[in-house]
């Protein structure tokens with residue numbers, strides 16, 4: 064399969080984040096930040112130039128396109144990957160990095176084409192807010208598990224069981240592999256849609272780092288799946304969308320607890 068590389072010229076981090084959020088609804092396979100801006104890779108048959116032109120015009124960010132041969136995304140990632148340490152409490156690294164000292168939790172990840180290494184503010188904020196929750200003996204649902212990073216951390220924090228779902232086959236394969244690598248035996252990874260999770264099955268904690276569009280669409284499903292007294296953590300929200308997410312969560316029945324903001328990305332905590 065050949066790929067199209069889209070090279071966006073954008074210097075400001077906020078504009079880059081907004082661009083990435085808007086592109087996340089399209090089927091891109093990989094992205095890399097460069098000195099000039101952002102490179103995005105899409106399988107050529109999936110390229111929707113009308114949608115990309117609309118985003119480019121709306122944000123006033125120009126781009127160029129180039130056809131490239133299939134890339135080995137693992138190799139690319141391994142060349143560039145630096146370990147991440149979240150607030151001195153959790154490290155995320157590749158298996159070829161030594162385990163850092165002075166961290167309570169340690170996660171080894173090979174992301175392939177999946178999202179979730181802790182480098183992105185949306186994942187890092189989720190992990191920071193997870194640190195403040197009591198996971199011991201809890202049943203957890205990780206909606207949009209990606210690499211499985213949050214599900215693995217939930218188990219390490221003491222969860223009794225974790226169900227992680229994703230609608231992307233690469234992510235499922237990768238999350239299963241990462242669970243094995245981290246000996247996360249309490250995590251069950253499934254490709255099932257959220258609607259197919261039995262209504263009778265309820266969770267103490269729901270983690271959902273996806274995007275505004277999916278969070279709004281499935282707010283009522285998440286409410287039905289959360290036990291009374293449970294906690295919902297949402298991420299993948301831009302600052303300008305706080306009001307719309309808060310209103311949607313309140314309409315579903317959730318009560319706002321707190322939020323944290325990093326690089327224009329917001330992570331929000333709600334209770335039921």
Ligand SMILES: C[S@@+](CC[C@H](N)C(=O)[O-])C[C@H]1O[C@@H](n2cnc3c(N)ncnc32)[C@H](O)[C@@H]1O
Pocket residue numbers: 177178179180181185186189206207208209210211212213228229230231234256257272273277299
């Ligand atoms: C931003 S990534 C988050 C990955 C990881 N949980 C993290 O925090 O780094 C969002 C994930 O949600 C998945 N996703 C998007 N829409 C979904 C849906 N309708 N159902 C299940 N997963 C979905 C994507 O494939 C992607 O892996």
